[in-house]
Amino acid sequence: MNLFAVNLLLAIVWVVLTDALTLSGLLSGFVLGYAALWIAQPLFGEAGLYFVRVLRVIQLVLYFAYDLTMSSFKVAAAVLRPGTVTTSGIIEMPLDVESDLEILLVANLISLTPGTLSLDVSEDRKTLYIHAMFAEDPAAEAQGLKDGMEHMVRRVFT
Incomplete structure (x- = not known):
């Protein structure tokens, strides 16, 4: 058991x-x-991995809650501020996660965050296409998502 x-x-x-x-x-x-x-x-x-994984899941949940809060404020500020022009666009985020569950979790957490929406995964499952509300610098946005959400998901499954 x-x-x-x-x-x-x-x-x-x-x-x-x-x-x-x-x-x-x-x-x-x-x-x-x-x-x-x-x-x-x-x-x-050798069951010590369970204890590490539980702590990493808690860290992922806390990180997502923080990211959700900050993104909500950023989107609300952009919507409520008169004359605000955002540069939205489609960005390509290279994926380091490999399993279907990891890709699903990364894509869904990104979609649940205000201002971003996962659109598709490439045929080779190496790239995630994302619509971002704030895509002034697509490379920086993709790197931010990789360093944040994808990194936290990858830690849970390693």
């Missing part, structure tokens, strides 16, 4: 024992289960 399943089982046991069938009860059970598994980590041998 993998450690995520054990952690989920511990969270469910916590909810049953505390009689708190709520999202906060499940989350607190998951955190307590994670801490218990962290303490018992030497018993699992």
Whole structure:
């Protein structure tokens, strides 16, 4: 049984024992289960990747929330400021991620961020085509997405 399943089982046991069938009860059970598994980590041998991956997923979620907030303010400022002219365009972002799940996650997170929309992936799955609301410098925009969103997704799966 993998450690995520054990952690989920511990969270469910916590909810049953505390009689708190709520999202906060499940989350607190998951955190307590994670801490218990962290303490018992030497018993699992090579399973340390689970603990690193959970932390990286949390970092990805926090990075996406930050990027979502900042992009929302940037788009709102551009829309509400009279006379603002934006240079939108289609940019090509070379992909370092390889699996279908990684490409899907990068494309969807980019589409969920205001001001950008994933359009297509090339046949060889090496390039992601993106419509960007602020594409004054397409190369810099693509590099920013690579260094940000794609890098964080790639860290989760390595």
